[in-house]
Amino acid sequence: MGDGAGETLIDEHVLEFPGGYKRSVGPVVGRFLTGLRDQQLVGVRTPAGRVLVPPAEYDPETSAAVGERPEDFVPVGPEGVVTTWAWVREPRPKHPLDRPFAWALIRLDGADTGMLHALDAGTEDAVHTGMRVRPRWRAERVGHITDIECFEPA
Amino acid sequence: MTDVAVVAFAQSKHVAADPNRNEVEMLMPVVAEALEQAGLEREEIGFVCSGSCDYLLGVPFSFVTALDAIGAWPPIRESHVEQDAAWALYEAWVRLQHGDVDTALVYGFGKSSLGDLHEIMTLQLDPYYLEPLWPDMVSMAALQARAYLDATGKTERDLAEVVVRSRAAAASNPNAIVAGTTTADALLKEQTTIAPLRTSDCPPITDGAAVVILATADRARAISERPAWIRGIDHRIEAHSIGVRDLATSRSTALAAGRAGAADDKVDLAEMHAQFSHEELIVRDALGLDDSATVNPSGGPLAANPVMATGLIRIGEAASRISAGGGDRAVAHASSGPCLQHNLVAVLEGE
């Protein structure tokens, strides 16, 4: 704590949960993350026939339960199309890439919804809504959304 | 249904960073000012409700200490929401419907200067698919901005025009941090930070607090010469994942506005909790406003954004204009969650 010229004492404070929470992911998210570890992308089909990627436990339109049967999970991608994007000129330390990149909402082939990830496209000019992209996989995969290092132009 | 009106509204002099006052010190004079406006003693308040976010301070349950600014002995009736205090106002409005108390004090406060707000807001995101990627608050907004521009054919110039109007309006708001005359051309010369957004499209980091006092029918008339009656209030939330929503529109705002009766009569002014320039355009569409309504006469969140009080301030700003005779009918909007996930609409009228 420092005593500067100001009226108030200022102190550094760190909010940290060492090691982090260990979350139970549940069977639906777990199925998707298990797929990532195996370098596969899976979606889940709702009773109304839409394919949610990434999968959710419920249909956002009807709230119907989703993913209760193994056959509800369907392979999607690996390529997809960018539905919206944002160009990051100066990445933050916590961002997935340490060089300029795009955030992109990506609708994988066979999916009806968008998935957020980073898109490594080099320059802003190289990105546009509707472009096709594919995942770049990490060699070491553990069942986590970052098993996809990022997407790249297809 | 019990008639409820806004009878007092006070806010701190918002600043980018207020290191010399902690939350309680920031809040105390604002509470005192609101009580004085209403001519009420602390003990006369029937219900107290607040909105804040512990992550802003980095201290779990920090909101309980804020009660020191209120005086909670003998024990008071109190509640808290971990979101913008506009939702605390909603809870207070519901509480007043019980009929056993006739006044409520609502407060919201937040110091965004202590940590990294843009990262803190990442913690409101789904922890499985989104948060591990650390998309910050501006990144999420920029994805929606692009979706809106793509869907409507509007351009970054349209966003800049929102900023120009907001800053001009803010010139007469003593609480504005960002105000003054500028032009779209000048703004567009700035580099984008997270394209398509520029710093000017984003709200300023702000420390501040606000207090609204509500009262029911006869009590409201006794307190205020011209109470701002809440004629309709509703809030609606949509799915969290931005990948399942149409980001170019705000269905939840439109639904809440319909339930609150926003478009049932002419709207003189609207205060919108649009933190980013494109959000104002999306919310404006969803509220069904025509060009005759004055939008964000205070300058809105682009002028000052004390997170967790910003939405409540929209209701307070709209109400104080009604009470001062600056309009007969106003719409106030508050928002919560990423990319306008959760929206509240209140319709305020003079008599």
Add this chain to the structure above:
Amino acid sequence: MSGRAIEDLNEDGPVTKMHAPIRLEYRIGAGTAQSRFLRGVAEGKLLGQKCPVCSKVYMPPRGSCPIHGVPTEEEVELPDRGTVTTFCVVNIPFSDLAPEVPYVCAQVLLDGADTALFGLIAGMPAREVRMGLRVRAEWAPREEWTYNLGNIKWWEPTGEPDADYDAYKDYI
């Protein structure tokens, strides 16, 4: 990049768990009133603050009277001695920072204060600590003082007779 778990929680079976690490950094101001108090502590002084409405003296002060919601601007210097109003004996080691078990945490009502201060009791066996015990502060060496109540290492018995229950019953 943060958030990626390197440790495999799930081995080869289906993924059922994930790590969710969070780390955020802040620069927090103590506020004007608490800063006055902490500057006093850094000089070995315990400055309570008095409510202008009810005259209660808060120790430690937080800058406002939580009963009346008003600033407590008047300062009152209090002695570093007082009475144990309540205490507990800790028999479980739960932090590397804590003393060896068993140790005693207590609320100490400084003479002239209306609220009690949290502290450790030492200088006597844990089983002999009692309500009403009169204690005084054992300060850390002066060169270690900072803007922190940790300047008081613990509280030790003064040897005075115990305070009457009536003297502190309203402060428990």
